[in-house]
Amino acid sequence: xxxxxxxxxxxxxxxxxxxxxxxxxxxxxxxxxxxxxxxxxxxxxxxxxxxxxxxxxxxxxxxxxxxxxxxxxxxxxxxxxxxxxxxxxxxxxxxxxxxxxxxxxxxxxxxxxxxxxxxxxxxxxxxxxxxxxxxxxxxxxxxxxxxxxxxxxxxxxxxxxx
Amino acid sequence: xxxxxxxxxxxxxxxxxxxxxxxxxxxxxxxxxxxxxxxxxxxxxxxxxxxxxxxxxxxxxxxxxxxxxxxxxxxxxxxxxxxxxxxxxxxxxxxxxxxxxxxxxxxxxxxxxxxxxxxxxxxxxxxxxxxxxxxxxxxxxxxxxxxxxxxxxxxxxxxxxx
Amino acid sequence: xxxxxxxxxxxxxxxxxxxxxxxxxxxxxxxxxxxxxxxxxxxxxxxxxxxxxxxxxxxxxxxxxxxxxxxxxxxxxxxxxxxxxxxxxxxxxxxxxxxxxxxxxxxxxxxxxxxxxxxxxxxxxxxxxxxxxxxxxxxxxxxxxxxxxxxxxxxxxxxxxx
Numbered sequence: 089x090x091x092x093x094x095x096x097x098x099x100x101x102x103x104x105x106x107x108x109x110x111x112x113x114x115x116x117x118x119x120x121x122x123x124x125x126x127x128x129x130x131x132x133x134x135x136x137x138x139x140x141x142x143x144x145x146x147x148x149x150x151x152x153x154x155x156x157x158x159x160x161x162x163x164x165x166x167x168x169x170x171x172x173x174x175x176x177x178x179x180x181x182x183x184x185x186x187x188x189x190x191x192x193x194x195x196x197x198x199x200x201x202x203x204x205x206x207x208x209x210x211x212x213x214x215x216x217x218x219x220x221x222x223x224x225x226x227x228x229x230x231x232x233x234x235x236x237x238x239x240x241x242x243x244x245x246x247x248x249x250x
Numbered sequence: 251x252x253x254x255x256x257x258x259x260x261x262x263x264x265x266x267x268x269x270x271x272x273x274x275x276x277x278x279x280x281x282x283x284x285x286x287x288x289x290x291x292x293x294x295x296x297x298x299x300x301x302x303x304x305x306x307x308x309x310x311x312x313x314x315x316x317x318x319x320x321x322x323x324x325x326x327x328x329x330x331x332x333x334x335x336x337x338x339x340x341x342x343x344x345x346x347x348x349x350x351x352x353x354x355x356x357x358x359x360x361x362x363x364x365x366x367x368x369x370x371x372x373x374x375x376x377x378x379x380x381x382x383x384x385x386x387x388x389x390x391x392x393x394x395x396x397x398x399x400x401x402x403x404x405x406x407x408x409x410x411x412x
Numbered sequence: 413x414x415x416x417x418x419x420x421x422x423x424x425x426x427x428x429x430x431x432x433x434x435x436x437x438x439x440x441x442x443x444x445x446x447x448x449x450x451x452x453x454x455x456x457x458x459x460x461x462x463x464x465x466x467x468x469x470x471x472x473x474x475x476x477x478x479x480x481x482x483x484x485x486x487x488x489x490x491x492x493x494x495x496x497x498x499x500x501x502x503x504x505x506x507x508x509x510x511x512x513x514x515x516x517x518x519x520x521x522x523x524x525x526x527x528x529x530x531x532x533x534x535x536x537x538x539x540x541x542x543x544x545x546x547x548x549x550x551x552x553x554x555x556x557x558x559x560x561x562x563x564x565x566x567x568x569x570x571x572x573x574x
Contacts, residue, residue, distance in 0.1 A: 116528045117535045118550040124512045124571040125450045126287045131513075132551030149522070188286045189293075193553045194395075197522075198311070198359075201399040204278040211279045226280040227294030227405040229355045230395030233518075233554030237525040243551040247286040288449045350448045351455075356557075360473070360521075363561040366440045373441045388442040389456030389567040391517045392557030409448040 097181035100217055109168055111176040112136045115235055121177035128177060128184075128246040132193070133169035134238040135162035147237045150230075151200025154239040163192065163209030166242035170210075171217070178248060186247040187214045187224040193241040196230040203230045210242045259343035262379055271330055273338040274298050277397055283339035290339060290346075290408040294355070295331035296400040297324035309399045312392075313362025316401040325354065325371030328404035332372075333379070340410060348409040349376045349386040355403040358392040365392045372404045421505035424541055432492055435500035436460050439559055445501035452501060452508075452570040456517070457493035458562040459486035471561045474554075475524025478563040487516065487533030490566035494534075495541070502572060510545050510571040511538045516552040517565040527554045534566045 093099075101108065114120055114131060121130045135146045146162040148154045154162070167190075175181050192207035207228040214222035234241045255261075263270065276282055276293060283292045297308045308324040310316045316324070329352075337343050354369035369390040376384035396403045417423075425432065438444055438455060445454045459470045470486040472478045478486070491514075499505050516531035531552040538546035558565045 114550075116532050116550075116552075117539060118514070119547045120549070122510065122512050122547075122549045124510055129513045129549040129569070131549040132553070186284065186286055188284050189291045190280070191551065193551075196395050198394050198556070201395055201397065203395060204397040208278050215279060223281045223284075225282070225284045225291040225293040225405075226276075226278075227353065227355075227403065228278075228397055229294070229393045229403060230357075231553045232360070232394045232522050232556045233520050233525055233527060235525065235528040235552060241551065241553060243549075245291070348446065348448055350446050351453045352442070358557050360556050363557055363559065365557060366559040370440050377441060385443045385446075387444070387446045387453040387455040387567075388438075388440075389515065389517075389565065390440075390559055391456070391555045391565060394522070394556045407453070 095182065104216060108172040108175060109136065109138060111172040112169055120173040123177060123248060126247060128174060128248045130170050130173050130244040132241040132243040133166045133173065134236060134241055135165035136169055137165065142236055142238055146239050148239055149195050149197050150206060150239060151197035156202060156206055159206035159239055160209035162240040163207050163242060164213050166240050167210035167213040170242055170244045174246060183248045184246050185249055187218055187222050188247050189225045189245040191243040192226065192228040193231045193234060194228065195234045195239045200230065203228050257344065266378060270334045270337060271298065271300060273334040274331055282335040285339060285410060288409060290336060290410045292332050292335050292406040294403045294405040295328045295335065296398060296403055297327035298331055299327065304398055304400055308401050310401055311357050311359050312368060312401060313359035318364060318368060321368035321401055322371035324402040325369050325404060326375050328402050329372035329375040332404055332406045336408060345410045346408050347411055349380055349384045350409050351387045351407040353405040354388065354390040355393045355396060356390065357396045357401045362392065365390050419506065428540060432496045432499060433462060435496040436493055444497040447501060447572060450571060452498060452572045454494050454497050454568040456565040456567040457490045457497065458560060458565055459489035460493055461489065466560055466562055470563050472563055473519050473521050474530060474563060475521035480526060480530055483530035483563055484533035486564040487531050487566060488537050490564050491534035491537040494566055494568045498570060507572045508570050509573055511542055511548040512571050513549045513569040515567040516550065517555045517558060518552065519558045519563045520554040524554065527552050
């Protein structure tokens with residue numbers, strides 16, 4: 089990685105006009121991220137906003153109170169929180185070699201099957217920021233409920249340098 | 251791996267009369283599989299059939315429109331798509347050292363609890379093809395909905411050779 | 413790891429008065445745990461009790477038949493089964509370097525959003541036993557159904573020594 093400029097990801101974030109939120113404290117007895125065996129595992133992140141809470145329009149179910157653009161925005165917010173946790177755990181986002189996998193959980197009514205486009209809010213952000221290295225494997229499923237009635241939760245696995 | 255015959259998995263597939271489908275394009279902005287740190291992570295695969303779409307009897311919910319044999323057949327189809335993605339990503343299925351984990355998501359009505367037998371459609375296929383190396387860890391859960399109203403989604407982690 | 417006393421985790425379990433259950437056989441065609449690339453992946457575990465079955469009050473849905481303290485107790489029981497599987501797979505729990513990740517699936521009614529506290533039953537146990545090394549990344553989601561109508565399922569990833 090020696091040829092790559094320092095703080096390149098922070099500079100990319102600035103170029104894109106993206107400010108990462110503060111890394112949120114877990115809502116229960118666990119840690120936000122663990123580095124092990126060359127991987128960084130980030131706990132499922134909720135769409136906490138700048139104020140630290142979840143906005144009312146990011147609570148509830150897709151196919152119910154939450155419409156698809158709101159869901160997609162919430163997924164993007166979850167992904168920003170994933171990156172905030174990654175930066176806190178790694179010291180620098182430059183240590184990310186590859187976004188390996190995102191897991192997307194969409195809180196939805198049983199009839200709502202347009203869940204992949206909702207999750208794109210998270211996937212698109214990773215590609216915007218990391219380019220080719222941001223292209224990841226992904227599983228998206230519609231769930232019965234999420235903590236705090238959040239409409240989306242996103243977990244992640246990254247390959248990282250020592 | 252030098253003692254093992256080349257194309258042994260392709261020959262095993264031929265013996266079993268199994269033709270892998272074409273590797274399906276992701277339904278959104280991500281990639282079907284990522285190799286990292288000696289692992290291959292395959293994105294959640296849906297039961298796309300030979301024609302490229304999901305058959306009508308593989309759409310909907312277990313405990314509803316979809317009966318258990320159809321669900322199990324869909325799980326097997328998901329696993330075939332997992333292997334198609336693995337072959338496209340690795341060049342050869344001979345690089346698979348071990349099927350490490352399958353994650354099974356069963357689209358079901360809240361009362362339907364016979365979800366483990368449905369997922370066997372995927373697990374059995376792995377053992378048929380890879381023998382002892384096909385025996386994997388697994389989590390199966392019943393979800394509220396899946397992309398495109400698919401009745402099953404299967405994701406996978408493999409150990410692979412460089 | 414050479415300076416650490418042998419059987420230290422078994423002794424810690426004894427201190428805490430915790431007896432691990434027998435490692436349960438998988439309910440279908442897969443294995444309880446796989447060691448690969450320095451990681452131990454444990455299959456989703458159900459809250460089987462000492463008698464080998466799931467107690468009636470650990471069947472059904474949170475927000476329905478199962479109340480939060482029962483759910484939390486079930487999550488702890490799932491975690492005990494995770495450790496029973498880990499010990500069976502590794503020979504000794506002393507080989508665990510770090511609890512990397514727990515995945516918690518809570519069988520719940522769509523309105524029940526207090527799922528994180530339920531999952532604490534599993535997380536707290538890991539920290540009780542392993543201390544700092546027990547602090548893990550975690551994702552908790554509410555699902556439509558689980559195998560055998562269990563109220564909770566917990567899967568795990570550990571970093572282990574060769």
